Amino acid sequence: MFSLIIASISILISAINIVNTMYTSILERYREIGLLKALGMKNIEVLILFLLES
DSSP: OOOHHHHHHHHHHHHHHHHHHHHEEEEEHHHHHHHHHHHTTOHHHHHHHHHHHH
């Protein structure tokens, strides 16, 4: 039971870290996303680009 609790906390912290990293990446590349959208990329294509890079 104790191991399960420790593992759950570890997975939760890892998930928060991944979300934070992706959010920071998007904030840093805000202009590039705007340029890609202006050139005709769809939202799903931009999402796939970021998911593949992460």
